[in-house]
Amino acid sequence: MDHSDAISATPSKLSPIEQAKRLAAYTAVDEHIRPNHKVIGIGSGSTVPYVVERIVQQGEELNKNRVFIPTGFQSKELIVSSNLSLGDVDQFPTIDVTIDGADEVDRDLNCIKGGGACHLREKVLAEAAETFILVADYRKNAEYLGTNFPGIPIEVVPFAYAKVLQNLHHALGSPNATLRMAKAKAGPVVSDNGNFIIDAPFPPETMKDPYKVMTRIKMLTGVVEVGLFCHMAQAAYFGNQDGSVTIK
Numbered sequence: 001m002d003h004s005d006a007i008s009a010t011p012s013k014l015s016p017i018e019q020a021k022r023l024a025a026y027t028a029v030d031e032h033i034r035p036n037h038k039v040i041g042i043g044s045g046s047t048v049p050y051v052v053e054r055i056v057q058q059g060e061e062l063n064k065n066r067v068f069i070p071t072g073f074q075s076k077e078l079i080v081s082s083n084l085s086l087g088d089v090d091q092f093p094t095i096d097v098t099i100d101g102a103d104e105v106d107r108d109l110n111c112i113k114g115g116g117a118c119h120l121r122e123k124v125l126a127e128a129a130e131t132f133i134l135v136a137d138y139r140k141n142a143e144y145l146g147t148n149f150p151g152i153p154i155e156v157v158p159f160a161y162a163k164v165l166q167n168l169h170h171a172l173g174s175p176n177a178t179l180r181m182a183k184a185k186a187g188p189v190v191s192d193n194g195n196f197i198i199d200a201p202f203p204p205e206t207m208k209d210p211y212k213v214m215t216r217i218k219m220l221t222g223v224v225e226v227g228l229f230c231h232m233a234q235a236a237y238f239g240n241q242d243g244s245v246t247i248k
């Protein structure tokens with residue numbers, strides 16, 4: 001399939017990184033969103049607008065029979081402003097395909113998500129999907145998790161955040177785990193679900209077994225969801241600077 005319009009359209013307006021994101025997004029949509037797909041999950045972050053852009057290019061005729069499920073406030077706005085039909089996962093618990101961004105993806109397609117604090121809903125939509133696809137620029141492609149994106153995002157109920165921080169510092173081996181603060185230290189970041197976010201870095205050796213890290217954190221009372229997605233994605237598309245796409 002020809003994805004050259006992803007690199008040729010308005011090249012001067014997009015930075016090389018944005019072009020790489022768009023290339024990944026366009027390629028993934030072309031490969032995975034089929035005419036028979038009626039329920040589509042839309043993830044969060046700065047790569048996902050290109051996913052929606054490409055879906056809109058598939059035409060009104062196809063899209064009028066589809067419903068789009070957002071992972072958060074940003075993707076909800078994106079769906080509505082693109083004149084696509086909005087649904088929710090409680091009405092559509094089975095999704096044909098979900099396409100989402102990632103903060104880092106390892107060689108086994110495990111990934112870190114939650115840089116935008118949306119990983120609880122993102123994981124629900126990933127699990128609800130028959131096919132879950134990741135899109136990103138080349139900077140997110142790593143051998144092991146924690147290489148370029150050290151902190152694992154953890155959503156916690158506000159009431160329990162100090163206790164969970166203590167657990168991470170003293171029992172789980174993440175002494176530098178911190179509560180994520182809003183810009184200008186205006187207070188903690190609050191997720192779409194009204195919860196706080198902790199970012200917890202772990203040593204590289206520990207990150208070689210992300211499933212074990214994820215399950216240990218999930219066991220802590222007060223943790224709502226961990227931004228480690230293990231064995232969930234079927235494929236990841238990375239746009240490169242030279243206009244090629246790496247597919248894992």
Ligand code: 5RP
Nearest residue numbers: 045046047101114115116118
């Ligand atoms: C939000 C996420 C995003 O998908 C992730 O941060 C990637 O974003 P971007 O495409 O801007 O790099 O997990 O919670």
